Amino acid sequence: MKIDPAVVSAFTPTGKLRASINLGNPILANKHPETGEPFGVSIDLARALAKRLDVELELVVFDTAGQSVEAVANExxxxxxxxxxxxxxKKIEFTAPYILIEGFYLVRDDSPIQTNADVDRPHHRVTVGKGSAYDLFLTRELKAAQIVRAPSSPTVVQTFLEQHLEVAAGVKQQLEADAQRTHGLRLLHERFMVIQQAMGTPKARGLAAAETLRAFVEEMKASGFVAQALSRHGIVGASVAPAQ
Structure with a gap:
């Protein structure tokens, strides 16, 4: 995959390749408890892209999806x-997805809510991570239930418990981990959405940069790189997206 020097310049206006990393999704990125260094599937892909472009990589790390999106949208x-x-x-050019992640609802054991269809009812309050994919999706989809926005995706269950809300929504693995630490919680039996996790670059960088990123993602899927990264980091419940 030979890269046009003009495309490299489009990706690196500051001389470095700045990768926006969201620590709010534990499937993609985490912080090492001892060193504080970020690690995960997205960091592996960022390093592979920098190597492909033959440029220095700079990780720009955020705690929430909203902050991470804003950084790229505003260049x-x-x-x-x-x-x-x-x-x-509107401001970001996306690739095809590289992995698929399931979104689930969590409730208390004694909740009358049994199915996804029971969630969107008057007087039900659903907490989501502010600016997350679940926030954006449920803001469009829920008609009767009220959305309560937690500061970040990892604080969804904490907000759910502290404010005595009816439903928490988020990444299945995050909710399962929180449920194991807190007695009396359960996930509903079916997902309410599948998140298509992709890479993206500012639209202002031009079509050639966007096409280069799309080709990179397809190669990383086809070569087994994404599957190996999921395995290496012990990620379960997420699958490699099909080729486009």
Whole structure:
């Protein structure tokens, strides 16, 4: 995959390749408890892209998806890792997805809510991570239930418990981990959405940069790189997206 020097310049206006990293999604990125260094599937892909472009990589790390998206949309970062969403797509050019992640609802054991269809009822309050893919999706989809926005995706269950809300929504693996630490919680039996996790770059960088990023993602899927990264980091419940 030979890269046009003009495309490299489009990706690196500051001389470095700045990757926007969201620590709010534990499937994609985490912080090492001892060193504080970020690690995960998205960091592996960022390093592979920098190597492909033959440029220095700079990780720009955020705690929430909203902050990470804003950094790329406003060109304070050169690319990032996001769930595909039409609102985000106004300023960001997305690749096809590289992994698929399930979104689930969590409730208390004694909740009368048994199915996804029971969630969207008057007087039900659903907490989501502010600016997350779940926030964007449920803001469009829920008609009767009220949305309560937690500061970040990792604080969704904490907000759910502290404010005595009816439903928490988020990444299945995050909710499962929180449920194991807190007695009396359960996930509903079916997902309410599948998140298409993609890479994206500012639309202002031009079509050639966007096409280069799309080709890179397809190669990373086809070569087994994404599957190996999921395995290496012990990620379960997420699958490699099909080729486009």
């Amino acid at each position: 304070r970062a050169d690319f990032g890792f996001f769930a595909i969403d039409p609102l985000r797509g």
